[in-house]
Amino acid sequence: MRWIWIDKFIEFESKKRAVALKNVTMAEEHLHDHFPGFPVMPECLMIEAMAQTAGILVGEAKKFKEKVILAKIKKAVFSHYVKPGDTITLEAQIDTLTEEAASTSGQIRCGDKLIGEISLMFSHIDRNIGGKKFPEENFVFTDTFKSLIKDISFPEQN
């Protein structure tokens, strides 16, 4: 997770739930082609935004000690378009959290309108891939990434 695809957290309850916000703008070049004359946010990038929201929630639950990897998209259902100028909120809840993995569910909204529902599964890879060794350093939550997190406000920690 080296590129940041959400703008900030507006709610954060450790180990439980988090709400992040993203502004969608025409300055995002992919919207020029998706689609010409009819710009809408690609669903795969909504999944990425949810993966970052939920991934940070899961990472923070273990104090960013684990390498948290998106392992499975359990559900992704979309019912409305997101267009430039929209502000979407991404709400993620932790359903299960164990030593080796976590499962989350989440909703994307634009105002009161439900845009999509996304359930994900994350793996703490050091504890899952039998025998394989990964680098010691946490390449998921790098210093650059964590420094970006510092700018995001975690209401509970303020």
Next chain:
Amino acid sequence: MAMNRDEILSNVQEVLIDALGADDDEVTPEATLMGDLGAESIDFLDIVFRLEKAFGIKIPREEIFPIEGLMNNPDYVKNGKLTDAGLEELKKKMPHTELGDFVEDPDINKLGDLFTVNSVVNFIEMKLNNK
């Protein structure tokens, strides 16, 4: 919890349909999770989480799918097959599974075939009875 075997089976089937995106008619009691239903390693965790919710019990992954502990022990695996000690350990750890022909040719590549829908139902039945 009073739940008979048919009810357990139908709950397990529902879990597997949701977790693996399988069709209703694919999830027969004999179907293997990996071969027939296409489960991959992370799916096993997903299945465990969903089973815990569906039946309100705790399921240590090593109990229901105890493969990693076996595979990583050189006493249990030689030349790609389970040793006698390995087979004994497997029997001890997986009373919920019928080993059948596997005993004749305990090729570790075939370990995945032991995880059938039935074995999951057996495991849940065992857990609920010991609750």
